[in-house]
Amino acid sequence: MAKKTKKALKKQQRMLQAAMAANGGGMGMGQAQGLLGGLAGLLPARGSERFLVGVLVGGAAAYLLSDEEMRGRVMKSGLKLYASLLGGLAEMKEQAADLQAELEAEQAGAS
Secondary structure: OOHHHHHHHHHHHHHHHHHHHHOOOOOOHHHHHHHHHHHHHHOOOOHHHHHHHHHHHHHHHHHHHHOHHHHHHHHHHHHHHHHHHHHHHHHHHHHHHHHHHHHHHHHHHHO
16 A cells, blocks of 8 residues: 555554544534533523524424324434434444454554
8 A cells, every 4th residue: 555545544643633632532422412512502591582493493393293294204314314314424433444454454564
């Protein structure tokens, strides 16, 4: 394998390991707080504005979920999104495993 390719593989592995370390190694509570913590800045500051946003979001959810056909479409879209996210995550794990196997094979060959 060329030196540049080997360096690129090592760089990708370091980046993946750094990303996993930043996320606590998985989907823990720290990550959920980090994701939701950023949403706090999007919400209005005053209580009355928050109440109005809540009323609008709740009303929209009630409207969507009260219609059986619309509820079916929303559920179907949600399931498709969930399946595609799982597929993407599985693909990323497979690529990471392939990169790690290639690096180990290179290191075993160099020894």
